[in-house]
Amino acid sequence: MPHPVQDKTIRISEVNANFEREPLHPYRFKGSAITDSWQAATLMKSEAGHTGLGLGTQGVLWSDARVFAQHSESGGNAIMYAMTERAIQMLKGESFTNPVALLDSLFPEVLAYGKKITGLADLRKTFALNALVAVDNAAWMLYARENGYTHFDQLIPEAYRPGLSYRHDRVASIPSFAVGTDAQRIKEAAQEGYFIMKLKTGAAGTQKEMIEKDIAFLSALHKAIGHFETPYTANGKIPYYFDANGRYEKKETLERFLDHARKIGAFDQIAVIEEPFPEENESYVGDLGVRVASDESAHTVEDAAHRIELGYTAIALKAIAKTMSMTMKIAQLAYEKNIPCFCADLTVNPILVDWNKNIAARLQPFPGMHVGLQETNGHQYYKRWDKLVQFHSMPDASWINTQKGVYPTDSTFYDKSGGILVPSAHYADLLA
Numbered sequence: 001m002p003h004p005v006q007d008k009t010i011r012i013s014e015v016n017a018n019f020e021r022e023p024l025h026p027y028r029f030k031g032s033a034i035t036d037s038w039q040a041a042t043l044m045k046s047e048a049g050h051t052g053l054g055l056g057t058q059g060v061l062w063s064d065a066r067v068f069a070q071h072s073e074s075g076g077n078a079i080m081y082a083m084t085e086r087a088i089q090m091l092k093g094e095s096f097t098n099p100v101a102l103l104d105s106l107f108p109e110v111l112a113y114g115k116k117i118t119g120l121a122d123l124r125k126t127f128a129l130n131a132l133v134a135v136d137n138a139a140w141m142l143y144a145r146e147n148g149y150t151h152f153d154q155l156i157p158e159a160y161r162p163g164l165s166y167r168h169d170r171v172a173s174i175p176s177f178a179v180g181t182d183a184q185r186i187k188e189a190a191q192e193g194y195f196i197m198k199l200k201t202g203a204a205g206t207q208k209e210m211i212e213k214d215i216a217f218l219s220a221l222h223k224a225i226g227h228f229e230t231p232y233t234a235n236g237k238i239p240y241y242f243d244a245n246g247r248y249e250k251k252e253t254l255e256r257f258l259d260h261a262r263k264i265g266a267f268d269q270i271a272v273i274e275e276p277f278p279e280e281n282e283s284y285v286g287d288l289g290v291r292v293a294s295d296e297s298a299h300t301v302e303d304a305a306h307r308i309e310l311g312y313t314a315i316a317l318k319a320i321a322k323t324m325s326m327t328m329k330i331a332q333l334a335y336e337k338n339i340p341c342f343c344a345d346l347t348v349n350p351i352l353v354d355w356n357k358n359i360a361a362r363l364q365p366f367p368g369m370h371v372g373l374q375e376t377n378g379h380q381y382y383k384r385w386d387k388l389v390q391f392h393s394m395p396d397a398s399w400i401n402t403q404k405g406v407y408p409t410d411s412t413f414y415d416k417s418g419g420i421l422v423p424s425a426h427y428a429d430l431l432a
Helices: 066-068 073-090 099-118 124-147 183-191 208-227 251-264 301-309 324-337 350-360 386-392 411-419 425-430
Strands: 010-029 032-044 049-058 170-174 196-199 240-243 272-276 292-294 314-317 341-343 370-377 406-408
Touching: 010 073, 010 124, 032 066, 032 073, 032 124, 049 124, 049 350, 049 425, 066 073, 073 124, 073 183, 099 124, 099 324, 124 324, 183 196, 183 208, 196 251, 208 251, 240 406, 251 272, 272 314, 292 301, 314 324, 324 341, 324 350, 350 370, 350 386, 350 411
Parallel strands: 170 370, 196 240, 240 272, 272 292, 292 314, 314 341, 341 370
Antiparallel strands: 010 032, 032 049, 170 406
């Protein structure tokens, strides 16, 4: 499925945007909780008569916790949505040939606008990227229509294909458990077949209170599931995936957590610790003896390169939070640097789960694992998850639902590109 010699120049004649609010069961992390998720939808129409429809789930607390703290939950969401609206309106009458270059041109101005309306001169780049997901996805959809591309592999620019060249026949479905989750609930998930779970640490309170709670959680967790076996890892044991969301202020505090893991025999089961420190903490992490992953701090490909220099040896890719365009760049850099990647969630809707799945299924195997890796927690937190699944263009497809801890990503999944290139009738109606 090769590219033509040259992609068409696409002139955008019409644009539109809207959003829907989706209620959540409270999801606790970063010392706060989200209860409402805004689903942004954007539309681009070309002079040639083709249409691109893009979705984005807003993650205000995740992308810049200060914006979340300074406003009501709806207020923070409204600010991010205003940035999406600004971006889509900027494109009316503009032309582009590929979405990656389009994102590069949009990003600086949207970030500058975000800094202005939030009053934060150092607004995190991830906040602007999150606001741009729906716009970027609409550009990819329009790009596919305009050029007659019907498969995800055709969309990937040649420069980024090596990093997305693998084909897993299964992708792990990784649920996420909020800070303070009872170990019994995690044990029940393991009994259901989930073999790798995202475990939020960084409990609320002072740093002293936090580490004591986190250590107690680790002890309870290891006692509950440390003995479980799985066919999907090289050592046959359940791997632990911890995410502190930047709550550990000092490296020494994290070392206390790791020392406790050694003491109770859990250390060798730690597959990855994601984003332990605040972004401004540039401690070297290559000497901790565990794989440390960058997530929020790898905003852009340049930031990802810097994290690798600081000893980070894994990257959590988020096509559904940092745009597909930026994710392709980061995945290629990681491939060239031999840094393993996996896909993390933003509690996104089922359609965006499959945008992420198209990346997760194509990443090189994660060390010690036999399947692709993708966090997906929407089914745990959306109150209307079953209804949202029906908004998918292929709600009954084989790869939609987790089966004993994994998504099957066989030839059908690849042939249909996970259904993402067929627009959702529900969201099309929202923008009609």
